Amino acid sequence: MEEDVLTTLKILIIGESGVGKSSLLLRFTEDSFNPDQSITIGVDFKTKKLTTEGNTVRLAIWDTAGQERFRTLTPSYYRDAQGAILVYDVTSKQTFTKLDTWLSELDTFSTKSNIVKMVVGNKIDKDGREVSRDEGIKFARRHATLFIESSAKTQDGVQCAFEELVQKIIQTPGLWESMRSKNTISVDGDNNESEPSCGGWKCSLS
């Protein structure tokens, strides 16, 4: 059914509360923006197909579900992610300085050592900038991450951020090809209808 899709990539969005993580997610996946978006409720993860340089991938982009507020993201949130978007608000210095903590949290919990990171300075449409583009670039260079500035409100840079991240992931050997090599089982709705294969005991009773 989906022969054209190369793979599914898990992308995390992290950063301080209020920097616009969910807005970026919604802008990218649904091309919508809600200026009154308050604390995130009800956003889990969203999927979207993205084609870049001839490769089509499905992105599963995970929101923090507000669990970042008191730094209580579960370790399981970070599992198996191939990419992480670290967001700060260019009009709030404090959200920028906290990126160090987010990077170290990412290093602690991510299960893939070569996870691709991108630093995103959001809300460039707003007045009262406290973090210059240059500072952002320097930070990204120091931590060997990608960098982009964006505005979820005006759409600036949003598509670009995701495309660049995906290109880098695809170019990173060993990051995504070996998925599902361990024969893991997902339990889902199909489970209910599934009939035991031969060897089960239920079928002998029919």
Next chain:
Amino acid sequence: MSDDLPSSYDVVVVGTGLVESIVAAAAARIGKQVLHIDKNKYYGQHWATFNYDDVQQWVGDKGEAPSPTHDPVDNLQFLATEESRRLVSDISQDWFGGVITKPKEPPKKSEAAAEGDAKADSTDEAPVTETLTADDTKAKLASLSRKFNIDLAPKLLFFKGPMVDVLIKSQVSRYLEFLGVQNILLCVNGVIELVPCSKSDVFSTRTVTIVEKRLLMKLLTTLQSYKDDSEELKELENSTFEDYLKQQNISETVQHYILYSIAMATQETTAAQGIKQAQAFLNSIGFCGNTPFIWPMYGTSEILQAFCRLSAVYGGIYCLNRNADFLVNVENGPCEGVYSNGGILKAQNVVVSTGLVPSCYVNRESPSECYQRAVLITNKAVFPGGKEGISLLTYPFLDSSFDPITLLELNSNTSSCPKGFFVVHLVSRKGKQKTPYEDFDKLIADIFSPSGEGDKPTILYKLLFTVDIISSTQVSDLPANVHSCSGPRCLSIDFHSSLQEAETIFKRMFPDDEFLPTPEAVEEVASEE
């Protein structure tokens, strides 16, 4: 207060054990305002999954005395929550020398693709081994710390069990991945055998004669035919399952398979209970290979974290590393909420781990469920003849000197340990031992060897501890709007009792609402191009 938390809630949940987390998810799911806190900086309490460094910290953690009680303010009395760490005792750990097989560096992806033939050659090479002293082991484990996911309370799911049903219905399953348990084993008189579980196993097994195969087939089918609450089953409540099996014309070996592995029963289990347990096992066979069990990747704690995520997605607020004391009305009224971080947080309902319930409500004299645990890190599989993967082994004592020991072996596929290592969990009931872990010593002498003789695995690291779980039945006279949640019942392999407890608490709070309903057709589907 320094943090801008809302000051009142429908439900405040104190403690992030599994029952607590399911209740938090269920309440948030139906739109209730939920605050979920834990004084530890990690999720799970006695259900936690730790890396190796975390284990070291946990072993060293002596727990803090409950915070001093404040004087009553405006009719409100402050009751300190207890320290749940006190329920763990007899902790010790040891490191040993041994030989490990070094994982080969996986060939770089690009190279592997380019030289398919070269790859075949390299696998023929003799495996590289490394001899470690006890000190080496200690250093090695520390250096690989994050590659370990060590469960305090390892548990499995029946593939067709109630927990899987709830995970599917609530869609919490999408946060989780599982692996099938490959080998169901039984160790009697020091010999480990593969237990035939499915029809095809029964056909192919070599440990059972042909005549017996037919009897075994018939018996396993009969076991499944008993209906719940039927008269037949009721009559079997007064005899033991062991006696029931003895009347079935099957050899002792086959009796053991059914008693210990399939029903996971003891000599004392009633026939009716044994049959129910066997049914749970047999009903789950055949869906994911010849095994009824699945194991959550990265450990048991993933399950409760997944419920916490669902809770958060529906607006539940999460705070770790934060204590909370009780606020009760001096005149024995309802609990008003909790006192945390210098502020009062009002709550309609308070859900709390039994281990944290203020001591005045807990009766420690009444019978409790106490179990012994060992975590072993080893260098080889206990049953080299089995399939590569997870093994569940039962180690009964035929003379009834001790209750059976359950052994769960996890290899690197489960992400419990790095390649070249195995994590082995032991669980047994505490009761008949004269000295702690006496029964474990016998199992270890049978199955493991310090020098690796006879191809037996060597123990490189051994952690022992005993857990005394306070069950919610030991808690009494709590205000009606406070609900206590038992810790992990490790003596049963699955999650059923915890799930039931969570649902009961939920129904007590919100009798008219559905427990973890399926989310409406979700937005993510619509968002695809």
